Amino acid sequence: MRYEFSARAHTLLSSPLLSIRTKTRRGTLISLAEELPAEELFPLSLLAETASTVISADAGALQYGDPEGYGPLREWLTGDWLKAKGVAVAEGGVLLTTGSQQAIDLLSRVYIDPGDRVLVENPTSPGILQALRMQGAVIIPVQGDRDGLLPEHLRTQIRQHRPKMLFATPSFTNPSGILWSLARRKEVLELCTGHNVLIVEDDSYGDLHFQRYGQHPSVKYPSLYALENVSEGGHVLYIGSFSKTVAPALRTGWAAGSRELIGMMAAAKQMADWQSSSLNQRLLHHLLDVTSFDLREHIALLNREYNTRLKLMAELLKRPAWKSSTYSLPEGGMFLWVSLPTGLDAMALLKASLAKGVAFLPGPLCCVSGGGNRIRLNFSHPGRDELLLGMNLMSEAVTEFTARS
Amino acid sequence: MRYEFSARAHTLLSSPLLSIRTKTRRGTLISLAEELPAEELFPLSLLAETASTVISADAGALQYGDPEGYGPLREWLTGDWLKAKGVAVAEGGVLLTTGSQQAIDLLSRVYIDPGDRVLVENPTSPGILQALRMQGAVIIPVQGDRDGLLPEHLRTQIRQHRPKMLFATPSFTNPSGILWSLARRKEVLELCTGHNVLIVEDDSYGDLHFQRYGQHPSVKYPSLYALENVSEGGHVLYIGSFSKTVAPALRTGWAAGSRELIGMMAAAKQMADWQSSSLNQRLLHHLLDVTSFDLREHIALLNREYNTRLKLMAELLKRPAWKSSTYSLPEGGMFLWVSLPTGLDAMALLKASLAKGVAFLPGPLCCVSGGGNRIRLNFSHPGRDELLLGMNLMSEAVTEFTARS
Numbered sequence: 001m002r003y004e005f006s007a008r009a010h011t012l013l014s015s016p017l018l019s020i021r022t023k024t025r026r027g028t029l030i031s032l033a034e035e036l037p038a039e040e041l042f043p044l045s046l047l048a049e050t051a052s053t054v055i056s057a058d059a060g061a062l063q064y065g066d067p068e069g070y071g072p073l074r075e076w077l078t079g080d081w082l083k084a085k086g087v088a089v090a091e092g093g094v095l096l097t098t099g100s101q102q103a104i105d106l107l108s109r110v111y112i113d114p115g116d117r118v119l120v121e122n123p124t125s126p127g128i129l130q131a132l133r134m135q136g137a138v139i140i141p142v143q144g145d146r147d148g149l150l151p152e153h154l155r156t157q158i159r160q161h162r163p164k165m166l167f168a169t170p171s172f173t174n175p176s177g178i179l180w181s182l183a184r185r186k187e188v189l190e191l192c193t194g195h196n197v198l199i200v201e202d203d204s205y206g207d208l209h210f211q212r213y214g215q216h217p218s219v220k221y222p223s224l225y226a227l228e229n230v231s232e233g234g235h236v237l238y239i240g241s242f243s244k245t246v247a248p249a250l251r252t253g254w255a256a257g258s259r260e261l262i263g264m265m266a267a268a269k270q271m272a273d274w275q276s277s278s279l280n281q282r283l284l285h286h287l288l289d290v291t292s293f294d295l296r297e298h299i300a301l302l303n304r305e306y307n308t309r310l311k312l313m314a315e316l317l318k319r320p321a322w323k324s325s326t327y328s329l330p331e332g333g334m335f336l337w338v339s340l341p342t343g344l345d346a347m348a349l350l351k352a353s354l355a356k357g358v359a360f361l362p363g364p365l366c367c368v369s370g371g372g373n374r375i376r377l378n379f380s381h382p383g384r385d386e387l388l389l390g391m392n393l394m395s396e397a398v399t400e401f402t403a404r405s
Numbered sequence: 406m407r408y409e410f411s412a413r414a415h416t417l418l419s420s421p422l423l424s425i426r427t428k429t430r431r432g433t434l435i436s437l438a439e440e441l442p443a444e445e446l447f448p449l450s451l452l453a454e455t456a457s458t459v460i461s462a463d464a465g466a467l468q469y470g471d472p473e474g475y476g477p478l479r480e481w482l483t484g485d486w487l488k489a490k491g492v493a494v495a496e497g498g499v500l501l502t503t504g505s506q507q508a509i510d511l512l513s514r515v516y517i518d519p520g521d522r523v524l525v526e527n528p529t530s531p532g533i534l535q536a537l538r539m540q541g542a543v544i545i546p547v548q549g550d551r552d553g554l555l556p557e558h559l560r561t562q563i564r565q566h567r568p569k570m571l572f573a574t575p576s577f578t579n580p581s582g583i584l585w586s587l588a589r590r591k592e593v594l595e596l597c598t599g600h601n602v603l604i605v606e607d608d609s610y611g612d613l614h615f616q617r618y619g620q621h622p623s624v625k626y627p628s629l630y631a632l633e634n635v636s637e638g639g640h641v642l643y644i645g646s647f648s649k650t651v652a653p654a655l656r657t658g659w660a661a662g663s664r665e666l667i668g669m670m671a672a673a674k675q676m677a678d679w680q681s682s683s684l685n686q687r688l689l690h691h692l693l694d695v696t697s698f699d700l701r702e703h704i705a706l707l708n709r710e711y712n713t714r715l716k717l718m719a720e721l722l723k724r725p726a727w728k729s730s731t732y733s734l735p736e737g738g739m740f741l742w743v744s745l746p747t748g749l750d751a752m753a754l755l756k757a758s759l760a761k762g763v764a765f766l767p768g769p770l771c772c773v774s775g776g777g778n779r780i781r782l783n784f785s786h787p788g789r790d791e792l793l794l795g796m797n798l799m800s801e802a803v804t805e806f807t808a809r810s
Contacts, residue, residue, distance in 0.1 A: 001598070001601055001603065001638060001639070001640050002601070003516075003603070003663070003665055003666060003669075004516070004569060005515055005516060005669060006514065006515055006516055006517055006518045006521075007518050009514070009515040009516070009669055009672075009673070012515070012669065012672035012673055012675075012676055013668075013669070013672055021471075021472070021675075022471075034469070036468060036469055037468075039464040039465065039467065039468045040464060042464050042467045042468075044460060044461060044464055044467070045461065047460050047467065048456070048457045048458075048460040048461040049457070051453070051456030051457055051460055052453045052454070052456055052457040053453075055449060055452050055453035055456055056449065056450065056453040059444040059445060059447050059449055060444065061654060062444065062447045062449070062452065062652035062653070062654045062655070063441060063442075063444045063447075063652075063653060063654060064439070064441055064648075064653040064654070065654065066427075067426070097678070098503060098678035098679075098681065098682075099678055099679055101676075101677070101678050101679050102677060102678035105676065105677045105678065109411065109414070109539070110410055110411055110414040110417070111408075111409070111410060111411055111414070112411055113411045113412050116411075127676070127679075130675075130676040131676055131677075134514070134673070134676055164409060193406070196406055196407070198406065198408070233406060234406070235406050243469075247467035247468070247684075248467070248468060248469040249466060249467045249468060249469070249470065249682055249683045249684035250467070250682065250684065251678070251680075251681065251682040258408070260408055261408060263418075264408075264410055264414055264417065264418065267414075267417035267418055268414070268417055268539070270417075270426075270535075271417055271506075271510065271532070271535040271536055271539055272506070272507060272510045272536075272677070273502070273503035273504055273506050273507035273510065273656070273678075274503075274504055274506050274532075275656075276503065276656065276682075277503075277654055277655065277656040277681075277682050277685055278654045279652075279654035279655065279685065280682055280684065280685065
């Protein structure tokens, strides 16, 4: 039969992200394209033990659970862990989701009607753009610099477009790796609260702060949620994930904020999939609360290794092939965001790189428009040898491309 | 701030389902309201062993996986398991989802525009109604009897409304427990294929066929998908789940059908949550393919026990309190769908029953409109003692209610 898809379904297929992912999954490519954590650092043996213990102990671990997520994990999260970041959450103010992406999608579904104006950082994550397009939002980019969104431009866009929301990742924006300054955080929060703009703050990368693993980064760079410091009726929905800090296959992210928002998202979650895996949530809770696993120490370990990989990648970018390319070295996160010289088009370079056996994420996937001379390189997943090989192949592709043009 | 939710978000909160679920979860109620499997029959020790083995063996088990789901589990499913049911699926024609509910939601998102007409059985599952309402569909009920949908009424509704889709559960419709006859299956399929109506066939309960666990039920009651027997470009999307047959907390359902449909749903899935837990999918695969667990034997065990519980519930319904109530004894599934006598309103009875400490699902939640004198009773989850106690409390509520009116 001839299938009649919905009007916006086609926005989903316009992205080349799908085919890049399929190819890199097949293992035929070195991928600098994705946002995968280093799997050699997963707490494998502790989790294997945890799984055996949790499943043996209680048949309830395999039963349906609450749409809001496993209670003890929600308590663990909103207890010391978020409190230490200055994030105060009321009871009933947190929802466990299938990764942070589901939190973004659920909020979009309950908050955005087609035609609603939504502000985003530009560039921003492809996942945010896809969710907004599927919801029919009019996406309005806000300009930024190395310190975060530009308050003047934010003010102009708010006045001109009267947006409902702002999506922001103040700590290590995907893909640019920008860490907003404290002053910018305060200015953006003030502008949004003054104009009734809901801020969706994705803090999935905030813990991957390489330079300050001795001191808690949230002291100097508090989240917008912590800055507003209102647990009911506030302007910030705070989103995070265990995917980058423990393991992605547990598919556990969260949204925290006002009970009114969380209640509506929980209702949408029940409609969307009843609930995420309560088994995975119990595994996480047991790992975090019962075993010897220490999440702070584990994050420090990740940060030491990721910092090393970032420095290696930066070294490799000093080679002649990249002499006209520029980037800022991020203080954390998982990505380097590189500007190519004029004439070197990201999509054309991707084609040449794929032929060599290496993938990266082309800038246009992260941008409301433009981005054609930018590329996103992931440094957290490839081991050092793979990183070396991948960057060698990319350098070859760049050199050949430059010689031709 | 004053939150401005999307226009259809409010359809999510109009349902009393949420508060029933919350109360029963707290353990203060005996629940005959939900669709939970019997947890004392979960394959606990095999799964505990499996989890330990799978996680220890391969760090990949904790990494991101494919949006389409873990390849070997998709192969296991579309191999002997679905083939034995006459369900032939092309390569790339299956998507693993977070339970069957997510398959329903994803298909709705990529196929339905606001105002599109969609046919449903009436009564049907609350989950289907919620997903359709959230998508803005105009929901058109089709009448049925004990043999399934009435072809004459289906024809009339198709001609009058020109619907895009039909949602159907031919094997043990939730909540009515109806098993469509072979003749009806053929007639419905023919009508839909003749009018370009996509059939979404939910076969989540099909294996819970109590009377015929010696013989494969799909011989006498083939799915609509098997009847059409077209793996590309067909009119049926086939949905199923491991939640009822293995364990819900693994949150693994599926959709199978034409690659064009599945491809679009996979793109939507990536946007919605990237992917379900590949860890859970690996656990299932290992359990099914490597350990001594035999899914057919396990289902036979479930069916023997559920049949016993159903008979016990039917015995308890012979008590005087229920003398004016009627129901048909289903051949499988998880529910008894009971008609109350005139004057006994389901919502009012629910209030009285909750006060006694027992919950059930009131009919209106399963109906496009009406259903006020029907209730759905679950017999799969409560153990025999709990079932006895729960039915005693409900009988008391009915008796008191009848005495008052």
